[in-house]
Structure formats: structure tokens, C-alpha cells
Amino acid sequence: MYNAKSLKAEEFISDEEIRETLAYADANKDNLELIDAIIAKAKERKGLTHREASVLLACENEEKIKECYELAEQIKKDFYGNRIVMFAPLYLSNYCVNGCVYCPYHMKNKHIARKKLTQEEIVKEVTALQDMGHKRLAIEAGEDPVNNPIEYILESIQTIYSIKHKNGAIRRVNVNIAATTVENYRKLKDAGIGTYILFQETYHKESYEKLHPTGPKHDYAYHTEAMDRAMEGGIDDVGLGVLFGLEMYRYEFAGLLMHAEHLEAVHGVGPHTISVPRVKKADDIDPSAFDNGISDDTFAKICALIRISVPYTGMIISTRESQAVREKVLPLGVSQISGASKTSVGGYADPEAEKESETTSEQFDVSDQRTLDEVVNWLMKMGYIPSFCTACYREGRTGDRFMTLCKNMQILNCCHPNALMTLKEYLEDYASEETRKIGMELIEKELEKIPNPKVKQTTYEHIHDIAEGKRDFRF
Numbered sequence: 001m002y003n004a005k006s007l008k009a010e011e012f013i014s015d016e017e018i019r020e021t022l023a024y025a026d027a028n029k030d031n032l033e034l035i036d037a038i039i040a041k042a043k044e045r046k047g048l049t050h051r052e053a054s055v056l057l058a059c060e061n062e063e064k065i066k067e068c069y070e071l072a073e074q075i076k077k078d079f080y081g082n083r084i085v086m087f088a089p090l091y092l093s094n095y096c097v098n099g100c101v102y103c104p105y106h107m108k109n110k111h112i113a114r115k116k117l118t119q120e121e122i123v124k125e126v127t128a129l130q131d132m133g134h135k136r137l138a139i140e141a142g143e144d145p146v147n148n149p150i151e152y153i154l155e156s157i158q159t160i161y162s163i164k165h166k167n168g169a170i171r172r173v174n175v176n177i178a179a180t181t182v183e184n185y186r187k188l189k190d191a192g193i194g195t196y197i198l199f200q201e202t203y204h205k206e207s208y209e210k211l212h213p214t215g216p217k218h219d220y221a222y223h224t225e226a227m228d229r230a231m232e233g234g235i236d237d238v239g240l241g242v243l244f245g246l247e248m249y250r251y252e253f254a255g256l257l258m259h260a261e262h263l264e265a266v267h268g269v270g271p272h273t274i275s276v277p278r279v280k281k282a283d284d285i286d287p288s289a290f291d292n293g294i295s296d297d298t299f300a301k302i303c304a305l306i307r308i309s310v311p312y313t314g315m316i317i318s319t320r321e322s323q324a325v326r327e328k329v330l331p332l333g334v335s336q337i338s339g340a341s342k343t344s345v346g347g348y349a350d351p352e353a354e355k356e357s358e359t360t361s362e363q364f365d366v367s368d369q370r371t372l373d374e375v376v377n378w379l380m381k382m383g384y385i386p387s388f389c390t391a392c393y394r395e396g397r398t399g400d401r402f403m404t405l406c407k408n409m410q411i412l413n414c415c416h417p418n419a420l421m422t423l424k425e426y427l428e429d430y431a432s433e434e435t436r437k438i439g440m441e442l443i444e445k446e447l448e449k450i451p452n453p454k455v456k457q458t459t460y461e462h463i464h465d466i467a468e469g470k471r472d473f474r475f
């Protein structure tokens with residue numbers, strides 16, 4: 001029985017409801033009257049239900065799809081402006097007791113190099129990340145109660161926040177670790193994490209159980225209910241995601257939106273972010289073994305429809321995707337991207353060792369291999385402002401704070417100046433000459449867009465202060 005407010009996985013992600021939704025979407029995919037009404041509702045920027053969004057996903061009418069793309073672009077502009085927040089993943093350990101068949105870290109993979117960073121090695125990795133200019137990390141670790149217990153994760157977070165190298169600092173640590181207990185989530189909250197990220201992988205229970213044949217992750221309900229426990233533990237910024245390619249994408253899309261609706265219904269706050277990874281090649285993993293792969297066009301359509309269905313939720317795209325795909329989907333609503341990522345354990349401080357080694361510790365092949373400077377340069381040439389902002393969580397604006405910012409129309413007075421000030425820091429401390437030149441011109445131009453005269457004046461002053469060597473200003 002479908003019930004968005006239930007705390008039971010099988011009820012808030014009801015298989016029956018998803019199947020009915022897909023049937024409803026198929027029956028209405030040519031119903032232009034209904035489609036127009038759904039698009040009109042989306043234009044009010046209050047989002048769409050999983051049923052409504054599923055009709056648009058099933059719709060093949062080119063004109064209507066174009067309308068959805070245009071709306072996604074407009075919502076992206078209105079809510080997120082031309083800013084793109086930057087982050088990097090940091091792999092702490094690839095020891096894992098689970099058997100996920102799509103991930104090279106699965107326990108039975110005997111030829112992958114197993115590594116776990118010591119605190120000294122974390123210092124080296126984070127120093128390397130700081131030297132690139134990163135301020136926001138997402139830490140990743142396999143599930144292994146012996147090798148990667150919560151104490152190890154907590155100690156690592158503490159180490160990461162404590163490292164101050166030159167002008168570098170990691171100001172926000174997001175955490176992507178296995179589903180855990182309320183008590184452990186509380187500990188993560190107390191450690192000062194940003195977002196807790198956990199991908200569902202697939203919402204299809206039967207497939208989920210087959211794809212996770214062994215280990216604690218096999219338990220579909222425990223995994224699917226993790227966000228509720230995280231919220232109970234006080235973490236109100238949670239990040240959802242599915243691994244597209246494992247199951248039918250339309251099923252996943254409906255499940256993803258139902259999960260968002262559930263969090264909103266129970267906790268009053270939707271997900272902070274949604275990630276849209278696709279299955280990629282990796283050691284021991286051949287993506288063609290999964291027959292639900294989606295084309296770049298379908299991928300773009302999914303991104304656009306997520307944007308119009310949950311306008312207040314940030315959307316993340318990683319270096320799993322190529323530069324070309326990233327260019328295609330950025331305007332459709334992506335608000336955060338990773339740059340210069342290494343998906344191996346210890347890959348930042350010693351990339352050569354990984355290359356020379358006969359065994360890899362990578363989780364997946366990175367498609368976009370550019371340096372952070374190249375990514376920043378590329379974004380600015382396309383008219384985006386790369387932002388290293390981490391202000392909200394440090395100002396205690398968690399949970400529905402982004403919504404509050406949006407509703408009060410404070411984005412241009414808050415996110416925008418924060419983006420410019422953090423970009424200025426990047427340009428001063430890490431950028432190549434060419435990138436710095438483009439960036440300085442961009443900042444000059446974008447400063448004019450700050451509506452509040454007082455905020456504008458303060459931003460001008462801080463930009464000047466940053467040139468003088470001061471750091472870490474925020475609204």
C-alpha cells in the first residue's frame with residue numbers, strides 16, 4: 001500500500017505505485033491537454049509529483065520536450081543563476097564487505113588493490129586537494145566495520161578540517177558512506193559534516209537484492225530507510241541518487257521522486273541534492289553487462305525533468321561524464337560538479353603510483369580528466385561562475401534554508417557574492433595566468449548584478465581585501 005508518510009521502505013517506495021505510475025504515463029504520453037497542464041504547473045516553480053513528471057518522461061512529442069528543456073533552463077537561471085559549485089571526491093578506503101555487482105570494490109574482487117588511508121596519508125591527500133583550490137570534499141569509503149568503522153570516518157573528518165596549508169582549507173566535508181544507525185548519523189552531524197549522501201542505486205527491490213547479493217547492503221529496507229535515520233540523527237541535508245543503467249530508467253526516476261516526496265512529507269525537507277551517475281567501466285566491471293544503459297539524450301531529459309520537478313534540490317554531476325555530456329546538461333539544471341577527481345584511494349598525492357601500479361584501486365574510469373584549472377577556465381568561458389562557496393552550513397543554514405533563500409529572493413544577494421568572493425580566492429591562490437585574467441573580468445562584470453547596494457559595497461570591499469591577502473568572507 002503506497003503511503004508517502006510511512007516509514008517503511010516498501011510503502012513509501014511502493015512497487016505497485018511505481019507500476020501504476022508507469023502505466024498512467026504510458027496511457028497519457030500523447031495526451032497533450034494533460035501534458036500542457038503539467039508543464040503549466042511546473043512553470044509555477046512548485047515542482048511536480050512523480051506521476052506528473054513520469055508523464056513528461058514518457059512523452060515523445062518533440063515540441064513539448066523542448067518546452068520542458070526551456071523551462072528547466074529558466075528555472076536553473078532563476079534559482080541557481082550562472083553559478084556552478086565545485087567539489088572533489090576523496091576516497092578514504094576501498095575495503096568493503098558488500099557484494100555490489102556493479103562496483104569493483106565488491107568483496108570478491110581479489111585483484112583490486114585494497115587501500116585505506118592513514119591519517120598521515122589523509123593529510124597528504126587533502127594538502128594536494130587544497131593546492132588545487134578545492135574547498136569542498138565528498139568523502140567516500142566502502143562498508144567495512146573492521147577496517148572502516150565510524151571512529152575511523154570521524155577521525156578522518158577531524159583531520160581533514162584541521163589541515164591548513166598555505167591559504168587552503170576544506171570548509172565543507174560531505175560524507176558518502178554506507179547506511180548506518182541513528183547514533184552514527186548523530187556522530188557525523190556532531191563532526192560537522194555538510195551533506196550525507198547515499199545512492200539508492202536502484203529502487204526496484206527485486207533487482208536491488210540481485211545486484212547486492214551479499215553483505216549488509218543486501219537489506220533493501222535498511223538501505224532505503226537510511227535517510228530517515230540520518231534525519232532523525234539531526235542531519236537535514238541529505239543527497240539522493242540512483243545509478244542509471246541498473247534498472248529501467250523510468251522506474252528509477254519515479255522512485256527517486258517518490259523518495260523526495262517522502263522526505264518532504266515526513267521531515268518537511270526534501271533532499272538537498274540529487275546525483276545522476278551512470279554505470280561506468282571499471283576493474284572487473286563491464287557496463288554492457290547491464291542492459292538498461294541510457295543514451296545521452298535520455299540522460300539530458302532526465303536532468304531537465306528533475307530540475308523542473310524538484311526546483312529547490314541541487315543537482316550533481318561527476319567526472320563519470322565526459323566534457324561533452326557535462327556541457328549538454330549544465331544549462332538544464334546542474335548546480336554542482338566535481339573537478340579533477342581521482343576515484344582511487346591515495347590518487348591525489350601520488351597519481352603516478354596509481355598509473356604505474358599493475359593493480360588499480362579506482363572505483364570507476366573518470367571520463368573528464370581535466371585539471372581543476374582547466375575546468376574552472378572552461379566554465380567561465382561558457383559564462384558560468386565556478387563557486388567554491390560553503391557558506392550555508394557554516395552559517396547554520398541547513399535543511400530548508402536554500403528554499404528560504406530562494407523564496408526570499410536572496411540568491412543574488414547571497415550565493416552570488418559568495419561565489420564571486422570564493423572565485424576571487426581561487427584566482428589569487430591557484431589559477432593559471434589565463435584563468436586569472438578571464439576570472440577577474442568575470443568578477444568585475446558579475447559584481448554589478450548584486451541588487452542590494454549594501455551587499456554590493458561589502459562584496460567590493462571583500463574582493464579588495466582578498467587581493468590584499470585576507471580570506472574566508474561569506475554572507
Ligand code: SF4
Pocket residue numbers: 096097098099100103104105106107141142143178217
Ligand atoms: S558500491 Fe559501495 S558498498 Fe557496494 S561494493 Fe562498492 S564500495 Fe562497497
Ligand code: SF4
Pocket residue numbers: 085387389390391392393402405414415416418
Ligand atoms: S550561499 Fe548557501 S546555497 Fe548559496 S551557494 Fe553558498 S552554500 Fe550554496
